[in-house]
Amino acid sequence: GNSVTQMEGPVTLSEEAFLTINCTYTATGYPSLFWYVQYPGEGLQLLLKATKADDKGSNKGFEATYRKETTSFHLEKGSVQVSDSAVYFCALSDRGGANSKLTFGKGITLSVRP
Amino acid sequence: GAVVSQHPSWVICKSGTSVKIECRSLDFQATTMFWYRQFPKQSLMLMATSNEGSKATYEQGVEKDKFLINHASLTLSTLTVTSAHPEDSSFYICSARQASGVGQFFGPGTRLTVL
Numbered sequence: 275g276n277s278v279t280q281m282e283g284p285v286t287l288s289e290e291a292f293l294t295i296n297c298t299y300t301a302t303g304y305p306s307l308f309w310y311v312q313y314p315g316e317g318l319q320l321l322l323k324a325t326k327a328d329d330k331g332s333n334k335g336f337e338a339t340y341r342k343e344t345t346s347f348h349l350e351k352g353s354v355q356v357s358d359s360a361v362y363f364c365a366l367s368d369r370g371g372a373n374s375k376l377t378f379g380k381g382i383t384l385s386v387r388p
Numbered sequence: 389g390a391v392v393s394q395h396p397s398w399v400i401c402k403s404g405t406s407v408k409i410e411c412r413s414l415d416f417q418a419t420t421m422f423w424y425r426q427f428p429k430q431s432l433m434l435m436a437t438s439n440e441g442s443k444a445t446y447e448q449g450v451e452k453d454k455f456l457i458n459h460a461s462l463t464l465s466t467l468t469v470t471s472a473h474p475e476d477s478s479f480y481i482c483s484a485r486q487a488s489g490v491g492q493f494f495g496p497g498t499r500l501t502v503l
Contacts, residue, residue, distance in 0.1 A: 317392075
């Protein structure tokens, strides 16, 4: 079956530090990959996505590249801000079919201090 | 665009009562809606998938008679927790997917507390 593995958290960084959150996956076929963010007290929001190998998703300074050879989709940001404090979920979706399900990683809490 | 709302945002009920949670896609037609459950500091667990006009497909271990799902229109799905018990207390999140889209748009969640 499909699975998503995220690095253990939580992660605490100082403002303007470099961020990397690791994500690896196991899936049959060629899944689409996503990063979702959940700010305190809010629902999940799509942060970025990539639908095929070597695609780079980017949004709000965050980037992640779909690496088929290493089955990874690591999230990076060059300079984090306090407002980036949230829980980050890596997820994958099988291709094809109207009922493509999302499989989530456990999520990791990021805290950015001023 | 692609906004999903949930109502109520939080609810407290007595053990044994039933609670209905609504999920609406506000500016698009959602052919598929998903219901998740999230425990504190844990990931989302998919409970069921519903397609408009048909019966929901439940994940293994989820009681369909306990968690009734109705997807009567392209913009509305409801989850009814029947005869709720304290162990049903959780954060329930819905998401919606367009027919041609990739990925899902999530509602803000509903916090259910059963006393």
